[in-house]
Amino acid sequence: MEHLFSPYEMMDLKLKNRVVMPPMCQYSVTNKDGIATDWHYTHYVSRAIGGAGLIIIEMTDVEPDGRISDYDLGIWSDEHIAPLAKIVEACHAYGAKVGIQIAHAGRKAEDAEVPVAPSAIPFGPESKTPRELTTVEVKEMVEKFRQGVARAVKAGVDVIELHGAHGYLIHQFHSPLSNKRTDEYGQERTLFGTEVIRASKSVMPAGMPLIMRISAREYVEGGYGIQESLAFSKAYKEAGVDIFHISTGGEGAIGVGPIAMNDKPGSHAAYQVPLARAIKQSLDVPVIAVGRLDEPALADAVIGNEDADLVAVGRGMLRNPYWALEAAAQLHKHTDVPRQYQFSFPRKNK
Numbered sequence: 001m002e003h004l005f006s007p008y009e010m011m012d013l014k015l016k017n018r019v020v021m022p023p024m025c026q027y028s029v030t031n032k033d034g035i036a037t038d039w040h041y042t043h044y045v046s047r048a049i050g051g052a053g054l055i056i057i058e059m060t061d062v063e064p065d066g067r068i069s070d071y072d073l074g075i076w077s078d079e080h081i082a083p084l085a086k087i088v089e090a091c092h093a094y095g096a097k098v099g100i101q102i103a104h105a106g107r108k109a110e111d112a113e114v115p116v117a118p119s120a121i122p123f124g125p126e127s128k129t130p131r132e133l134t135t136v137e138v139k140e141m142v143e144k145f146r147q148g149v150a151r152a153v154k155a156g157v158d159v160i161e162l163h164g165a166h167g168y169l170i171h172q173f174h175s176p177l178s179n180k181r182t183d184e185y186g187q188e189r190t191l192f193g194t195e196v197i198r199a200s201k202s203v204m205p206a207g208m209p210l211i212m213r214i215s216a217r218e219y220v221e222g223g224y225g226i227q228e229s230l231a232f233s234k235a236y237k238e239a240g241v242d243i244f245h246i247s248t249g250g251e252g253a254i255g256v257g258p259i260a261m262n263d264k265p266g267s268h269a270a271y272q273v274p275l276a277r278a279i280k281q282s283l284d285v286p287v288i289a290v291g292r293l294d295e296p297a298l299a300d301a302v303i304g305n306e307d308a309d310l311v312a313v314g315r316g317m318l319r320n321p322y323w324a325l326e327a328a329a330q331l332h333k334h335t336d337v338p339r340q341y342q343f344s345f346p347r348k349n350k
Helices: 040-049 078-094 137-155 170-172 191-202 226-239 273-282 297-302 315-318 323-331 340-344
Strands: 007-011 013-015 020-021 054-061 097-103 159-164 211-217 245-247 287-290 310-314
Touching: 007 159, 013 097, 020 323, 040 054, 040 078, 054 078, 054 137, 054 159, 078 097, 097 137, 097 340, 137 159, 137 191, 159 170, 159 191, 170 226, 191 211, 191 226, 211 226, 226 245, 226 273, 245 273, 297 310, 297 323, 315 323
Parallel strands: 020 054, 020 310, 054 097, 097 159, 159 211, 211 245, 245 287, 287 310
Antiparallel strands: 007 013
């Protein structure tokens, strides 16, 4: 039976364990230029030392006004490549594989003078009203994603993740609540996402998997649920997605605005796992489960019960860079512990 510390292989991606550090924005760019800093280097490399099998670098945006804030990472310039490559190389030295989440915030770009979106619908009552992208601009946006992915490949990453969740641009296009367009991108709401997927795959090595993070459920009144997310995920799989990263929500401000989250995400452990399991089983596709999976025994059970192929641990890894090493010790599973730390772990780490 597979478990949290069994290896995992998908195409050319070979992971030493099933522990994933999911992308989590650090808002730590110092000069508003999108370039990774010493903070990012320390942040990610420490999790590689700490035993994570896959580290996914935070939301990294394809144009300056596509960032949530001016302090987010960017991938719109060749100047971004070398600092990211330095992080990737160091993480590889400690046995971790590295992905990066390529994205555009759309109407959730807080520092953009005028955000852009599929339709001119603000995120909340205090948000800026976005400008609707023209059809030509949507096609140009696909190209910006392609160029961003190409730069990430040059930086040496092992896998690409496209951000199609949490109310950001791809999610905005496939949600009927935020896409009221009348052109081809409104008539077929998955068209933008599928074009981004195909453009991304065109510049990725043949053996490199493509992950897409999705919100499998919206929490607003009239929002979509698992049947709708199964449908758009099927379209994305057919376009080239190899692994789905299953999250939920993010489509609207809580309790206010034209798209208001009147329902709330679950607060119990593993609340999103049933959605991951449904997509895995229905589409016969590998999935990453995420959401309050910080307890090692619970994370291990998600793998052992075949609910998901990989487990992302967010808050747990923010609190403890060495979460994976500690989890292996608690579960009595073998993992490689850095020589400098071995004396502090059980000798029979099997």
